[in-house]
Amino acid sequence: GGFEVVTAANPSPYTLAGTNTYLIGRSGETVVIDPGPEDPSHVARVLDRSGASGRRVALILVSHGHSDHLGAADRLARETGAPVRRWGAGANPLRDEELLPTDDGGVRVLYTPGHAQDHAVFYWIGPAVLFSGDLLLGTGTVQVTPPGGSMRHYLRSLERVAALPLTLIAPGHGPVIRNPRMRIAEYLAHRRDRERQVLEALAAGPRSVEDLADAIYAGLDPRLRGAAEGTVLAHLEKLVAEGRVRRVGGNFAPA
Template identity: 40%
Template sequence: MIPFVREFDFEYGRVDRVSPRLRRVICNNPGPFTFTGTATFIVGDDEVAVIDPGPIDEAHLTALMAALKDERVTHILLTHTHADHSPLAKALQQRTGSPILAAPPPARPTSASANEGNGGEGWDETAVFPPDRVLSDGETINGPDWSLTVMATPGHASNHLAFVLPQENALLVGDHVMGWSTSVVVPPDGSMADYMRSLDRVIAGDFSVLWPTHGPPVVHPAAFLEAYKAHRLDRERQILERLAAGDTAIPQMVAAMYLGLDPRLVPAAGQSVLGHLIKLAEDGRVTATPAPTVDADWRLT
């Protein structure tokens, strides 16, 4: 079982000092995918970086500008360009004059369903791209008493990044790992194979704390991440069992595997199963007819 943590102290619009170099302001956009809302992190003091400004929300922008009073924003950084993370970047840039830094646009086509019924996890369709500077895996951004090293973590999104804060042995992990829930992987841009490789990379980092963009921090990452990985491998096993039992359609598998699931999350569960099935197809263990989509007929190879 994953040792989820769902209780933490926050108020919308309040700036909280959560570590020596991090402050957090949470946007009032709660939902089944965003939990209590999007957390925007401010790194450093006086000369700062802002990570994931959030959705278009005037109250959140006002709260951020109040938190940043008399400080210089040197960088606006995006973990990825889902609609609950990046749209406010342009408005924040207009207020601060700061450059927007992010990964390139999505490497794979995004599906229309990615922007429907998913509580804000669809793509940012505003004109964020191209960013002012494209970030590369391994590069470091420096501040007066802080630095952030870019870690490419594709999977939840093909252009997903995390940011290592070495002074605190911390990882600002975006949506790749969350303390309150598992992360959604929606094909075709989301890739379960990429996700699992990125998860192994985060595990190998041996961080002291993970700071997700939704919910509380993960303060015992080693055990948590092993449980997170085990959960994904168990889902893969369950899917293979459902196929062996004769299920051929994703809705059948979801009904059998996700008992008591919130109806709002059923489409996301189907996308997650699809992500696993595509990975299994890439591994040569299953086949899809006529093509690997959510409506396909799936069978063991």
């Protein structure tokens, strides 16, 4: 149940240390999960790592279509001849619950929209490892911002993976998560807290997204301000869909 990780040189407040590209075995071949950003030196490192064990890359899996995960897919496919598979795109899109043959029992595809509409995770059955893409990160929380992101779908996706037997989560960014059950519970609790903060702030009267972001994310790194406003909007859209909040012009108020 061993996997290897090659971290791309694309650090940022959003990508943490960089995108994690994972390599697992399939009868003497390599399956690559999340090829990473369009960076020839990263692709070369992935090929070196695979080649060092005498394995050719036979399949490329992508968790979602954001460029820090998908960018290298075409180049890696050209250099290896391996097919690229992802949700909702390409010649052979991934299917929910599909079992992909690999060593140690295969990898199950689970559709987990929320961070992105085309997001899937890969559950390695034998070792009970979840390759989580951007559903969960090694540190901090995930960006869920409309229009591509949906808080309602995101929470449902977290609940879906919470039901899996897990030993480890291998995230799209950041270190491996060794307490998966606790971490998923923390993620769910964090979103419930944010939702409560939004509702409490609205109790005082109609508020704009900007007002709410000021109230909830005081003292935030300005580089993350866009994400903060997007996250507030994602919570509001969920609450509107549930009939708990209504739009009043450009503002939001309790329903």
